[in-house]
Amino acid sequence: MEEDGGERSSFAVGLIGNRAKEVTPIHHSSFYSSLPSVGVAAFDLRSASLHLSQYIETSRSYQNTKTLLHFYDPMVIIVPPTKLSADHMVGVSELVTLPRGCFDDTKGAVLVKSLAAKEPSVLGLGTFYKQYYLCLAAAAATIKWIEAEKGVIVINRSLMVTFNGSFDHMNIDATRYLDNVWLVGHVFKEILVWH
DSSP states (O other): OOOTTOOOOOEEEEEEEOSSOEEEEOSSTTOEEEEOEEEEEEEETTTTEEEEEEEEOOSTTOHHHHHHHHHHOOSEEEEOOOSSOGGGOTTOSOEEEOOGGGOOHHHHHHHHHHHBSSOGGGGTOTTOGGGGHHHHHHHHHHHHHIIIIIOOOOOTTOBEEEEOOOOSOOOOOGGGHHHHHHHHHHHHHHHHHHO
């Protein structure tokens, strides 16, 4: 995307959501909410770097995903086919749909392992490939698109790879505000009772 006379983004972002939902307790132990998991692979063509993220989307408005997309300001977003239209991707220069088969986590794991300049274990991906299957699937599709559409061939041990999990922060979305207020109040009340 270009701002008035500004530089065009150099990011291609692969994005995939889990068709199965994560089950997370809300309110009390008998009420559960299904939250989607999201895998993101952001490839920076200028710096030959790949930024991987996988997280449970904690809001009904997909605020975490919107924030990442705003941060990367991608020139293209690569997604598998869905029933949803691209109308909600306001400001995106291009939305590319690749067959779901291109989002192959096994191939993504092999690619990341062979292309990463550092050992994947240093990235925190070592033995946890199965845990990060969505971002690895997004990586496979993104690298495939970059090679096919941009003519960029990434050679072994040349790609800077980072894994950006959501380990030490919490997002509160306005659509979940009341649920969160109840949860925090309930936990605080329990702490006071035990002390």
